[in-house]
Amino acid sequence: GENVEQHPSTLSVQEGDSAVIKCTYSDSASNYFPWYKQELGKGPQLIIDIRSNVGEKKDQRIAVTLNKTAKHFSLHITETQPEDSAVYFCAARDSNTGKLIFGQGTTLQVKP
């Protein structure tokens, strides 16, 4: 089945800097890769996703890149702001079961 590894587990940046979170997956047939943001005391919320037929997707300060050959994908946040502080989860859809398999999460702290 699908296995997703996420790094780093914690990340601290200064406001205005960029943040990058990386994930690898094992199922070469996976075709859907979402990113969720979880704020304190809340449930995860989808912020961006990418499908396997594209290599990059951007939405304002957030971008996701996908390298199917290497089986890894990354989240890039530019011009970070204190409100970006949260736990971020990557996920990949298992091609056999259709289940979303989540990474372990990255706690991002943006220092003002």
Place this chain on the structure above:
Amino acid sequence: DAGVIQSPRHEVTEMGQEVTLRCKPISGHNSLFWYRQTMMRGLELLIYFNNNVPIDDSGMPEDRFSAKMPNASFSTLKIQPSEPRDSAVYFCASSLNGGRDTGELFFGEGSRLTVL
């Protein structure tokens, strides 16, 4: 729309007691998921329903856990008897068609369970 509604938000109970967590999905969504979140294991899918029918319960840890969805607007996750290792945040999420089309799962705010 009010989003996915879970209750209770917090539950503290003693080992051996029965715990029932409740979820109301977003109206019109036909898929419902129960997840468990712990520091050690992250987000784990316990069970999911499609059109009120359980499709995959392979993530349910053991027979002490059971889930039902009697209608399209209500689901329960029950733990009987509860144990300290069940302490976690339990999330309910809903989507259209299992998220296969839009891909998006909508999560509730979670039920934090502490078993003493």
